[in-house]
Amino acid sequence: MKDLKEAYRTIEADSFAPKMEISFIDGEKRQTLCYEKVTWNVAGDEKGLRYGENPGQQAALYKLVNGNLALGDVELVQPGNYLASIPEMLQSGKHPGKTNITDTDNALNILRYLMEKPTAVIVKHNNPCGVATGSTLAEAYFRANKADRLAAFGGAIALNRECDVETAKLIVENYAEVVVAPDFKPGVMDLFAAKKNLRVFRIRNMARLSDFVARHVIDFKSLIDGGIVAQTSFSANARKSEDFMPAACNRKIVDKATGNVTFEEHRIARLPTEKEYEDLVFGWLVEAGVTSNSVLYVKDGATVGIGTGEQDRVGVAEIARDKAYTKRADWISWEKYAKPFNDLRLAFGEEDGARKQAQIMEQTKAEKGGLPGCAMVSDAFFPFRDGAEVGIREGITSIVQPGGAIRDWDVIDCCNDAGVAMVFTGQRSFRH
Numbered sequence: 001m002k003d004l005k006e007a008y009r010t011i012e013a014d015s016f017a018p019k020m021e022i023s024f025i026d027g028e029k030r031q032t033l034c035y036e037k038v039t040w041n042v043a044g045d046e047k048g049l050r051y052g053e054n055p056g057q058q059a060a061l062y063k064l065v066n067g068n069l070a071l072g073d074v075e076l077v078q079p080g081n082y083l084a085s086i087p088e089m090l091q092s093g094k095h096p097g098k099t100n101i102t103d104t105d106n107a108l109n110i111l112r113y114l115m116e117k118p119t120a121v122i123v124k125h126n127n128p129c130g131v132a133t134g135s136t137l138a139e140a141y142f143r144a145n146k147a148d149r150l151a152a153f154g155g156a157i158a159l160n161r162e163c164d165v166e167t168a169k170l171i172v173e174n175y176a177e178v179v180v181a182p183d184f185k186p187g188v189m190d191l192f193a194a195k196k197n198l199r200v201f202r203i204r205n206m207a208r209l210s211d212f213v214a215r216h217v218i219d220f221k222s223l224i225d226g227g228i229v230a231q232t233s234f235s236a237n238a239r240k241s242e243d244f245m246p247a248a249c250n251r252k253i254v255d256k257a258t259g260n261v262t263f264e265e266h267r268i269a270r271l272p273t274e275k276e277y278e279d280l281v282f283g284w285l286v287e288a289g290v291t292s293n294s295v296l297y298v299k300d301g302a303t304v305g306i307g308t309g310e311q312d313r314v315g316v317a318e319i320a321r322d323k324a325y326t327k328r329a330d331w332i333s334w335e336k337y338a339k340p341f342n343d344l345r346l347a348f349g350e351e352d353g354a355r356k357q358a359q360i361m362e363q364t365k366a367e368k369g370g371l372p373g374c375a376m377v378s379d380a381f382f383p384f385r386d387g388a389e390v391g392i393r394e395g396i397t398s399i400v401q402p403g404g405a406i407r408d409w410d411v412i413d414c415c416n417d418a419g420v421a422m423v424f425t426g427q428r429s430f431r432h
Contacts, residue, residue, distance in 0.1 A: 007055040007056070008055055009094070010050075010051070010055060011045075011047060011050050011051070012051040012052075012055070012057070012059070013058060014048060014060060016037060016058065016059075016060035017037070019034070019035065019036055019037070020034075020036075021034055021035070024071065031070065031071070032068060033064060033066075033067040033069055033076065034064070034065055034067060035062035035065060036062060036065050037060050037061070038060075038063050040092065040095060042089075042092045042093075045095070047095050048060050048061055048095070049095065049096060049097055049098050049101065050096060050097045051098065052097070052098045053098055053099060059098045061098075061101055069218070071218070072216075072232060073216050073232060074217060074218055074232055076217065076218075087180060087201035087202065087203050088201065088202040088203070088204070089199060090189060090200045090201070090202055091189065091192055091193065091198060091199065092197075092200075093196045093199070094197055096178070096199050099125070100177055100199060102126055103123045103155070103177070103178065104178050104180050104201065106126050106128075107122070107123040107128070107156050107157070107289075108180070108209060110131060110158075110285070110288065110289035111160050112210060112213055113213060113236065113239060113285035114131075114133065115160055115207070115210045117134070117140075117301070118133065118134050118140045118160065119131070119132070119133045119134075119140050119159075120132055120137065120140040120145075120157065120159055121144065121158045122148075122152045122155045122158075123155055123156045123289070124151050124154065124155040124156070126291065127289075127290055127291050127309075128289055128290060128303065129148040129152050129155060129306065130143075130147035130151075130152055130303055131144055131302070131303050132144040132146075132147065132301060132303065133282070133301040133302070134301075137162075137163065138164065138167040138170060140159075141157070141159065141170055143302045144302065145174065146302075146331055147302055147306075148303075148306070148327050149174070149330060150330060150340065152176075153174060154175055154176065154177050155178075156180070157176050157178065157179045158181075159179070160181075160182070160206065160209070161182070162181060162184065162185055163181040163184045163188050164185045164188065165185060165187045168188040169191060172192065172194060172195060176195070176198060177198070178198070178201065179198065179200050179201070180201040180202075180203060181201075181202065181203075181206070182203060182204060182206035183202060183204065184200070213235065213236075214235050215235070216232045216233050217232075219232065234431065236429065238284055238426070239281070239285065241280070243425070244277075244281075244400065244424065244425060245423060245425075245426060246268050246423060246424075247267070247268040247403060247408070247411075247412050247423060247424050248265070248412070248424075249266055249409050249412065250264065250265055250266075251263065251264040251265075251266055264409070266408070266409040266413060267412065268412055268422050268423075269415075269419075270416075270419060271423075272421040273421075276375060276397060276398040276421055278301065279298050279300070279374070279398070280377070280423060282301050282375075283297075283298040283303075283375050283377035284377055284429070286298065286303060287429050288429055288431070290306060290379065290431065291309040291431055291432065292379045292380065292430040292431050293312070293379070294306070294307055294308045294309065294310070294379045295307045295317040295320045295377065295378050295379075295387070295391075296377045297320055297321070297371055297374040297376055297391065298375050298377065299370070299373055299374045304324050304369070304370050304371060305321060305322075305323045305324030305327070305369065305371070306320055306323065307319035307320030313378065313387040314386050314387045317376075317387050317388075317390035317391060318390055321369065321391070324370060325365075325369035328364050328367065328369045328370050329341045329361060330342075332363060333356075333357075333360055336360075344356045344357050345357070368395055369394070371394035371395055371396060372394065372397075373395065373396075373397055374391070374394075374396045374397070375396065375397070375399070375400065376388070376396045376398070376399045377400050378399070378401040379402075379429040379430060379431070380401070380402060380430065381401055381402050381405040381408070382401055383406075383407060384407055385413070388411050388415065388420075392418045397419075397421065398420060398421040398422065398423075399415065399420060399422040399423075400424075401425070402425050402426060402428045403424030403425070404428075
């Protein structure tokens with residue numbers, strides 16, 4: 001019988017060259033980016049990425065080492081202008097794969113905006129499953145893991161403070177693929193050693209993450225026939241409360257009888273409180289790392305429900321809501337019985353397990369999945385009021401969204417009817 005597990009242990013052949021150059025040519029002007037392939041020595045085997053997104057796909061990681069590119073707001077003119085292209089690997093067990101690198105990179109992509117407080121970001125399949133701040137790093141990780149304990153299984157964890165023993169003890173209670181931090185206190189690596197395949201990366205200059213908040217690079221996307229789309233990378237422009245705009249618009253009204261056009265002003269009646277602003281800023285910055293179409297709910301500096309990659313805004317708002325409920329139920333089950341919600345019948349028998357599940361769901365519904373008081377975050381405008389109404393029915397008290405829809409007035413009226421504060425960013429945050 002074929003051992004299907006062997007594919008995941010196999011290191012693919014690496015046919016990629018040790019160096020790579022990409023040139024932008026405009027007449028006689030040539031601007032070239034120079035890259036070098038990254039490798040690690042694991043148990044005497046010098047190799048780069050184990051495989052790509054799936055076994056059977058070759059892959060290579062290249063670090064940008066030099067470049068003379070000046071294109072719009074992108075300037076890459078100094079060698080070594082990188083942060084984590086080649087993080088120091090302290091523990092591996094096996095070589096990292098492509099998804100380990102891209103998940104870690106997106107965790108850092110979110111973390112770069114959140115360097116002021118101890119923060120933990122857990123990413124799985126290139127989307128955050130939990131992001132939280134805390135008074136200590138351990139509290140931040142605990143809250144991020146609590147947001148979606150199940151999805152965090154096998155995730156990449158990024159920490160913006162030196163990892164201490166208290167945080168490490170919490171991390172090893174679950175299974176993680178990657179932990180990245182600026183450093184690790186004595187005793188931490190001894191705890192991590194029990195997880196032999198955990199890849200532990202140190203980025204000593206992680207404090208430089210804030211330098212990358214407004215820095216743009218060229219982002220490449222390959223097409224099916226080998227073509228390439230090049231774009232400048234995204235940076236969230238609204239990074240503090242004063243960057244937000246009170247929701248307002250002019251509604252165009254056409255008199256059908258005369259054809260006369262008038263404009264009716266619509267303004268949000270209530271501005272966010274200081275606490276609501278904190279969550280709106282936090283949520284909008286986390287949104288920069290979520291695959292669109294997306295909606296998320298956040299409260300007290302932690303994610304509560306994250307909906308990603310959907311085709312319609314109402315649907316993704318409902319998915320984020322439903323995830324808040326299911327994750328809340330699972331966490332209640334874990335705290336009460338140290339068992340996942342879905343395992344209660346197996347653990348306690350059909351009748352007793354079903355009764356426990358019913359009690360947990362009753363509590364979860366009474367708490368509305370932890371959504372009351374949340375801020376609702378949307379990466380694109382709400383074209384109609386129905387998307388905002390999904391959160392309003394659950395008790396959210398504030399909304400941040402780009403604004404710019406034809407029916408902004410309807411969403412503003414909807415919020416005013418419910419006493420909900422809403423602000424616009426003036427910038428869409430799509431990520432595909």
